[in-house]
């Protein structure tokens with residue numbers, strides 16, 4: 001493993017269940033973190049818990065392109081380059097088609113697919129130019145295997161996988177590496193608004209999901225973990 005000490009890491013969605021634990025692990029390991037979240041209060045609480053100055057955080061609304069433009073300006077005002085980008089943001093709207101409104105579909109694609117596209121537009125060229133970089137996205141297993149009620153969510157996550165696999169091909173002759181992590185159910189606030197009978201006590205603990213991401217951030221430059229699948233023990237097969 002290669003230490004993340006001193007690495008410039010952008011963590012998008014740091015205020016989420018998985019993101020905040022990932023932030024803590026990376027911080028403990030000495031990474032130079034830049035955190036984003038939508039909720040200004042929880043971002044500022046997290047930053048003070050981790051002892052991060054305000055200029056290493058940015059409130060970002062992933063549906064707003066100008067917010068993402070501002071993010072790259074703020075990031076590069078603090079750090080000269082970027083070593084790792086972890087995208088731990090996203091939403092889940094899980095409903096049967098009859099209840100799924102076009103606005104649900106659009107919003108899911110905006111946040112889970114268009115926003116990662118915009119992030120790539122901002123940060124990938126810089127990584128390519130620097131000849132290094134690691135990009136980690138979390139499509140989750142619903143980006144690999146469909147589930148009833150997940151038409152919008154799976155569309156966004158399959159789309160994310162397709163986009164990232166294509167970008168990986170585009171970057172083949174660069175030193176930029178791409179990792180997709182397919183997590184099964186993780187017990188986090190993600191599920192709070194989802195009207196589905198799920199056994200949260202049987203899900204992956206958010207801390208363990210974060211440890212997997214933290215591990216992935218430490219891939220030595222000579223290799224890459226292209227994909228990782230981490231499932232709750234009772235869903236071992238996909």
Ligand SMILES: NC(=O)c1ccc[n+]([C@@H]2O[C@H](COP(=O)([O-])OP(=O)(O)OC[C@H]3O[C@@H](n4cnc5c(N)ncnc54)[C@H](OP(=O)(O)O)[C@@H]3O)[C@@H](O)[C@H]2O)c1
Pocket residue numbers: 012013014015016017018019036037038039040042060061062063087088089090091092111138139140141182183184185186187188189190191
């Ligand atoms: N939990 C699971 O079972 C599971 C399984 C597989 C994959 N995943 C994926 O893992 C990632 C993290 O999930 P999680 O469980 O940590 O979810 P979470 O606790 O709901 O956190 C979601 C994160 O996304 C941010 N976010 C949502 N909408 C946003 C917007 N419009 N603008 C800016 N930020 C926005 C949230 O910001 P605020 O909190 O500040 O609003 C939060 O930081 C997501 O991509 C999810 O699809 C989750």
